[in-house]
Amino acid sequence: MSIDKETLTPEQSLDVITSMIRQAKGNMQQGSFYFLLWGWTIVVANLGVYVLIKFTTVENPFLMFLITIVAAIISIVYGIRQGNRIAAPTHLDGIYKWVWIGFGITCFIFWFFGKQIGWQITPVIITMCAVPTFISGSLLKFKPLMFGGVAFWISGALIFLTSFENQFLLAAIAVTLGYLIPGYMLKKSN
Amino acid sequence: MLKELDPLLHSQLRLGVMSLLISVDSAEFTWLKEKTNSTAGNLSVQLDKLSEAGYISIEKSFKGKKPLTTCRISKKGLKAFEEYVNSLKDYIKT
Numbered sequence: 001m002s003i004d005k006e007t008l009t010p011e012q013s014l015d016v017i018t019s020m021i022r023q024a025k026g027n028m029q030q031g032s033f034y035f036l037l038w039g040w041t042i043v044v045a046n047l048g049v050y051v052l053i054k055f056t057t058v059e060n061p062f063l064m065f066l067i068t069i070v071a072a073i074i075s076i077v078y079g080i081r082q083g084n085r086i087a088a089p090t091h092l093d094g095i096y097k098w099v100w101i102g103f104g105i106t107c108f109i110f111w112f113f114g115k116q117i118g119w120q121i122t123p124v125i126i127t128m129c130a131v132p133t134f135i136s137g138s139l140l141k142f143k144p145l146m147f148g149g150v151a152f153w154i155s156g157a158l159i160f161l162t163s164f165e166n167q168f169l170l171a172a173i174a175v176t177l178g179y180l181i182p183g184y185m186l187k188k189s190n
Numbered sequence: 191m192l193k194e195l196d197p198l199l200h201s202q203l204r205l206g207v208m209s210l211l212i213s214v215d216s217a218e219f220t221w222l223k224e225k226t227n228s229t230a231g232n233l234s235v236q237l238d239k240l241s242e243a244g245y246i247s248i249e250k251s252f253k254g255k256k257p258l259t260t261c262r263i264s265k266k267g268l269k270a271f272e273e274y275v276n277s278l279k280d281y282i283k284t
Contacts, residue, residue, distance in 0.1 A: 024213030087221035
């Protein structure tokens with residue numbers, strides 16, 4: 001684009017507008033980092049709880065979920081660093097970010113008041129995972145993530161019907177289908 | 191009668207900057223410079239003109255030790271851009 005011309009015909013103006021919008025289009029770039037980080041964290045935590053309940057007499061197997069605090073800290077640090085690197089965040093980047101932060105806050109509330117919902121935290125959260133995952137797939141125009149969202153909805157319903165201890169095994173499978181597989185596919189596609 | 195095109199937007203570089211800024215939430219100076227293929231001096235002058243008209247806001251901060259200029263389109267700028275595009279449509283129709 002040359003910059004010295006000050007007089008434009010309407011057609012030239014339209015050309016400038018469309019070419020610039022095209023330049024900014026597709027500027028949204030979200031990587032697979034969070035899907036892989038949280039995917040592995042939740043899979044390890046759930047499988048850990050499942051194994052501890054099923055095969056040991058450990059008093060509080062749910063302490064396994066404390067590893068999510070580490071993942072949360074890594075996410076915040078990574079998020080701040082990445083945020084500083086994006087030269088022109090799009091409106092969709094903003095929506096993407098707030099959908100996930102909102103989801104994180106909702107999860108925290110469910111964890112905190114787990115007793116009030118009869119400790120049915122796992123099926124509730126797995127069902128809830130579907131929403132940001134599906135929306136992310138739609139925003140990134142990446143179908144595997146949308147299928148991941150659907151996998152969460154189906155898994156969530158199935159986990160409600162499952163015995164308490166097996167819920168953790170199913171949750172690990174759900175997260176593999178919902179985060180890890182689409183996450184690795186996203187990584188490959190980037 | 192055809193409406194006069196907003197002279198502030200009817201310039202290649204300023205129009206380019208505004209078209210970029212409607213597509214993103216905010217943009218760094220270096221990104222705008224790269225996308226519009228302009229010189230830092232000229233871009234800076236044109237950004238100041240847009241800012242003085244209230245079409246964009248310019249925020250100056252630091253990224254580490256380097257100064258960072260971030261631009262964002264304002265509501266007034268968005269409205270002006272929409273009006274400019276509508277006027278363009280009228281011109282093209284005639």
